[in-house]
Amino acid sequence: MPMDFEMPHVRQFRPPGVNPRVVLRIVAIIAAVVLLFTTWFTIDPEEAGLVMRFGRFARQVPSGLHMKLPYPLETVVKVPVERQLKEEFGFRTADATGARTTYSAEDLSAESLMLTGDLNVAVVEWTAQFRVREPYKYLFKVRNVRKTFRDMNETVMREVVGDRSVNEVLTVGRQEIAAEVEQRLQALCDQYENGIKVEQIVLQDVNPPDPVKPSFNEVNQAQQEREKLINQARADYNQIIPRARGQAQQTVEQAQGFATDRVNRARGDAELFIQVHAAYQRAPEVTRRRMYLETMSVIYPKVKRKVVLDESLKGVLPLLSLQNPTEVKP
Amino acid sequence: MRQTRLIVVAVVAVVLLAVLSSAFYTVKETEQVVITQFGKPVGKPVTTPGLKVKMPFVQIAHAFEKRFMEWDGDPNQIPTKDKRFIWVDSYARWRITDPLLFFQRLQNEGGAQSRLDDILDGETRNTIAKHELIDVVRSTNRPFVVAEDVAELSQPEAAERVEFGRDKLTNEVLQNARRRTGDLGIEILDFRIKQINYVNEVRQEVYARMISERKRIAERYRSEGAGEAARIAGEKERELRVIESEAYRQAQEIRGKADAEASTIYAAAYNRDPDFYRFLKSMGTLEESFDADTLLLLSTDSELLKYLNAAR
Numbered sequence A: 001m002p003m004d005f006e007m008p009h010v011r012q013f014r015p016p017g018v019n020p021r022v023v024l025r026i027v028a029i030i031a032a033v034v035l036l037f038t039t040w041f042t043i044d045p046e047e048a049g050l051v052m053r054f055g056r057f058a059r060q061v062p063s064g065l066h067m068k069l070p071y072p073l074e075t076v077v078k079v080p081v082e083r084q085l086k087e088e089f090g091f092r093t094a095d096a097t098g099a100r101t102t103y104s105a106e107d108l109s110a111e112s113l114m115l116t117g118d119l120n121v122a123v124v125e126w127t128a129q130f131r132v133r134e135p136y137k138y139l140f141k142v143r144n145v146r147k148t149f150r151d152m153n154e155t156v157m158r159e160v161v162g163d164r165s166v167n168e169v170l171t172v173g174r175q176e177i178a179a180e181v182e183q184r185l186q187a188l189c190d191q192y193e194n195g196i197k198v199e200q201i202v203l204q205d206v207n208p209p210d211p212v213k214p215s216f217n218e219v220n221q222a223q224q225e226r227e228k229l230i231n232q233a234r235a236d237y238n239q240i241i242p243r244a245r246g247q248a249q250q251t252v253e254q255a256q257g258f259a260t261d262r263v264n265r266a267r268g269d270a271e272l273f274i275q276v277h278a279a280y281q282r283a284p285e286v287t288r289r290r291m292y293l294e295t296m297s298v299i300y301p302k303v304k305r306k307v308v309l310d311e312s313l314k315g316v317l318p319l320l321s322l323q324n325p326t327e328v329k330p
Numbered sequence B: 001m002r003q004t005r006l007i008v009v010a011v012v013a014v015v016l017l018a019v020l021s022s023a024f025y026t027v028k029e030t031e032q033v034v035i036t037q038f039g040k041p042v043g044k045p046v047t048t049p050g051l052k053v054k055m056p057f058v059q060i061a062h063a064f065e066k067r068f069m070e071w072d073g074d075p076n077q078i079p080t081k082d083k084r085f086i087w088v089d090s091y092a093r094w095r096i097t098d099p100l101l102f103f104q105r106l107q108n109e110g111g112a113q114s115r116l117d118d119i120l121d122g123e124t125r126n127t128i129a130k131h132e133l134i135d136v137v138r139s140t141n142r143p144f145v146v147a148e149d150v151a152e153l154s155q156p157e158a159a160e161r162v163e164f165g166r167d168k169l170t171n172e173v174l175q176n177a178r179r180r181t182g183d184l185g186i187e188i189l190d191f192r193i194k195q196i197n198y199v200n201e202v203r204q205e206v207y208a209r210m211i212s213e214r215k216r217i218a219e220r221y222r223s224e225g226a227g228e229a230a231r232i233a234g235e236k237e238r239e240l241r242v243i244e245s246e247a248y249r250q251a252q253e254i255r256g257k258a259d260a261e262a263s264t265i266y267a268a269a270y271n272r273d274p275d276f277y278r279f280l281k282s283m284g285t286l287e288e289s290f291d292a293d294t295l296l297l298l299s300t301d302s303e304l305l306k307y308l309n310a311a312r
Helices: A002-013 A020-037 A135-140 A145-161 A166-170 A174-192 A210-282 A284-302 B002-023 B099-106 B109-129 B133-137 B148-153 B166-184 B200-270 B274-289 B306-311
Strands: A040-043 A048-053 A056-061 A064-067 A074-079 A085-089 A093-095 A113-115 A121-132 A196-207 A305-309 B024-027 B031-037 B040-046 B050-053 B059-065 B069-072 B076-079 B085-096 B186-198 B295-299
Touching: A040 A048, A048 A135, A056 A135, A074 A135, A085 A145, A113 A145, A113 B186, A121 A145, A121 A166, A121 A174, A121 B200, A145 A174, A145 B069, A145 B085, A145 B186, A166 A196, A174 A196, A174 B186, A210 A284, A210 B200, A210 B274, A284 B274, B002 B024, B024 B031, B031 B099, B040 B099, B059 B085, B059 B099, B069 B109, B076 B109, B085 B109, B085 B133, B085 B166, B085 B200, B099 B109, B099 B166, B109 B166, B109 B186, B133 B166, B133 B186, B166 B186, B186 B200
Parallel strands: A305 B295
Antiparallel strands: A040 A064, A048 A056, A048 A074, A085 A121, A113 A121, A121 A196, B024 B050, B031 B040, B031 B059, B069 B085, B076 B085, B085 B186
16 A cells, blocks of 8 residues: 555654554545445335436435435435325314324414305315325426415315305305315316325315304204294194094094994884784784783883873862872873 | 645645536536526526536536426405405416526526516506406306205395406416516416405405395294294194094984985885884883883773773
8 A cells, every 4th residue: 555655754743642544544434434325225115216316317216225326426305205295274283193183273264264156255174185196296397396286275275166155165065166176276286297196185164254153053043943843833733633533533433333323223123113013914903902001011010100080080180289290191 | 855746736636626616517407507608698508407517617507496486476455346355365386488588687586576576466456457356256157056945045146247257367467477578588387366355344344244144044944934834733723624524524424324224224114004103112102201200190991991990
């Protein structure tokens, strides 16, 4: 080594206690370490690495351990391509680490307040979930990608909400709005070449503005009230009508019973008469007398007071005190 | 001797290093570079990234952004054609298309941003003032989807037609602004309205309107409820009457028919011998109507007692 040759001269100037050989060795080791550490690099599972040679994009590498030329020649930029990224509008998650997510209290109404197509105002909060699909575009096509992406979100959401009525935004249109924003936003991302894939637009709270809220609640309340009144009336109806139906059925059944009874009795009576009459016809005179006398023989024993009047005795009637109602049989 | 040689080597090395570092420069993916020689632009702008060579010391490399950049407008209070005051916040995207021209006209990004402020703010104001508010808010005449139960309650404003629409409006701003930035070496790619809001006083009015509208709907629900309840109650009354009277009618009919049938049967039987029937019925009635309290005055002329006399 040429160093050995110059050693005696250097030794003359050396500070006491320091061996130049050691110094050189240390420098060599440091250089080697720097070289080594800038020659290999690791890419995490959710990332992709973009290697630049003299500032020019050279290659893209997947996750794992990779080699490159040492520092000044090649540099590497990591982009989380697999991670789902999120932007929030109208609210900010302050802490999502615990079981209960807390939201920051700052006023972000400027982000969420928007005009609807019927010139009313609605407060729409949403999140945009996205991924970096093309890291090259993401890094090199658009400056301040995240900020631009936020602007795009706000614009598209307002365009979509601006074409809908406040009722639609607050009630039936939620799903549709999210879907349309997603689609339009993706189209805009493609147009801007920012390499972003919009995964999902999630509408969070969609509300009327605070001062208007109570009156919206009032509408809900009135709706409930309406249902209540109607239900009460229905209950009343259901309480009365089926019972009345049953009672009506009962009335009809009773009448039918009566009818059957009446007809049967008539038939029985008629049959009896026919039979008796048939017998009577065989010897009318005798039968008639017999029947009369039989009746009398039933009646007479039942009656306790009996007065027998002779034709020849007149004027006896006034003498009888007739307190009780009497039957007179001539 | 050896020391002098060492110094010379060191000096040469330093000079060489300086020359090399001045001759080579890197252009990043995000950059484009204009080379000037004593302040005068030389050659074409360098737009491809990588390691490049220039003349050391006499030439200077000026790097400019190659990516799309954002322009964020200041929220502006603007009256629309129908005299409504709104806050408009817009953004645009632009890029340097001709770095040389850009360098000459605007020097740097700061210059560009303030120029864009002038142009875009002005154009926004002009364009919005020419159109009605609804044209700023809506893009199409898409009919609103209305929930069934509020169908009749939708406000008249919903019917307001869009003459122009937001898309066309922002496009107009864009075209006008492009015309004015053509000679600045920049290109505006897109201009959009980010936020539109009512100024405070107008907002209060809008809120008041929304509240009264809701109240109207609430009242409607309430009266609908009461009306429906009354209708059901009426229906109940009616049905009750129908059911009861129908049952009565049927019962009477059945009874009547039975009576008629019974009469027919009786008549058919008794008509064989009305006289005998009368006799038979009288006997039956007699039997039933006499009891212990009856006072019986009997004439000796009667059928039974005539033999009493006869015997005497």
